[in-house]
Amino acid sequence: MYQPALFLLIGLLFSATAMAESHEDALDPQRQAELETLLYQDCGSCHGMTLRGGLGPALPRDRMEGFTVEALAHIILHGIPGSAMPGWKALISEEDARWIADHLRKDNPLETLNTPD
Template sequence: MMLTVFSSFPASAQNSTLERPARNAHDLEQMVRQDCGSCHGMTFKGGLGSPLLPENIAHYSIDDLTTIILDGLPGTAMPPWRAIVTPDEAAWMARYLKTGDPE
């Protein structure tokens, strides 16, 4: 017997382990600008969070930044975003922050 369940909850309210549709580059750029910028400064020069300019994060690898985006930094104001973004989206964001050209 096969049971099919349809949910009336939007994707953002569903269990984070369920597959979500991938965000496009424009949506991810807006997320970085708005969500990251709300703490790191709208020009990424710092605020509650440290600056995210390429020269400030040059010593981090893409993998390091991806992990920080996904898991946050304990003991700081940097929250984990794993429930909100996929590992691929976090890697895109890390490349965007490091190079300005995530593709």
């Protein structure tokens, strides 16, 4: 009973590793969901749950498009020295930061601050 289960588990681990290697630039859906929660809850605690701003500035898509993915990922990983914006590199990888940056530029629900709602 115990051994087949162990082999199954080892098999799953190997196939998961192989999958992670073959799709290096695509985060798995679970990690994407975790990062989305981080963005709207943790980042949202300062930037607003809808990114409309609070302690931190609003992060509308039109403004985020003014940054490259690399520049945004750098801000996210290292923070903005001398401000309340913290760096997140202890919690997320560079790939994670680029995913959030890409999300802010393309899948951001807040298109602009100029549209009345």
